[in-house]
Amino acid sequence: MVSLLYSIGRYKKAKAQKERKKERKKECKKGxxxxxRPNEIWxxxxxxxxxxxxxxxYVHSVLDxxxxxxxxxxxxxxxxxKTRLISLKEAIIIQFGKVLSPTSGSYRRWRF
Structure with missing residues (x-):
């Protein structure tokens, strides 16, 4: 009886460790x-x-x-x-309504 309880305990412990390892792997994908929030990283x-x-x-795309x-x-x-910049400018216009420039002052609202 004691050996059965010991085996069940080891099984549950191993299963919990496996789940924790899986969660860490999900969180820590390399790179x-x-x-x-939206528009934080493109x-x-x-x-x-x-x-x-x-x-x-060639299809140049910008993803959120x-x-x-x-x-x-x-x-x-x-x-x-040049084509890559065109797709990036289109994305900025679609998301913000205009191309942001350092002289317009609106670039200060961006969070990096």
């Missing part, structure tokens, strides 16, 4: 960040598509970390910083 991504006739297209929503995207035939 991952979690936003606590991610920019470039995806390359090749058509059947071997033509390359909190909602995982695609804020803006641009499709182009070249992968340049």
């Amino acid at each position: 991952s960040v979690k936003a606590s 991610h920019a991504d470039v995806t390359e598509f090749v058509t059947s006739d071997n033509v390359k297209f 970390n909190f909602s995982r929503k695609i804020i803006a995207y641009t499709v182009s035939r070249d992968k340049t910083d």
